[in-house]
Amino acid sequence: MRIGFIGTGAITEAIVTGIVGSGLDVAGILVSPRNREIAARLAGRFPLVRIVKDNQEAVDAADVLFLAVRPQIAEDVIP
Incomplete structure (x- = not known):
């Protein structure tokens, strides 16, 4: 999992x-x-x-994605 x-x-x-x-089986972060x-x-x-x-590279390559931004800028980052 990435x-x-x-x-x-x-x-x-x-x-x-x-x-x-944690010991989770993670292929990459x-x-x-x-x-x-x-x-x-x-x-x-x-x-x-x-x-x-x-950000797009993270979206494209990850199996699980965390959106770790302040709520005030989330709408600017998501697109």
């Missing part, structure tokens, strides 16, 4: 850390480049994590 995240903030960082430590610092930290820390070029 898990994707649109939005890469503190909550995404916590969820990814939990997933990696895809994170958007929205917060480059957090995305780079996750990719550097966990071999399963890959930074995608944009």
Whole structure:
């Protein structure tokens, strides 16, 4: 299973850390480049994590997708 995240903030960082430590059978974790610092930290820390070029790549490649953005910008991100 490939898990994707649109939005890469503190909550995404916590969820990814939990997933990696959980023992779930995950083939890969895809994170958007929205917060480059957090995305780079996750990719550097966990071999399963890959930074995608944009949100659409995460949508196309993930089996399960988390929309991890603030409600105020969700309508701008979803399209």
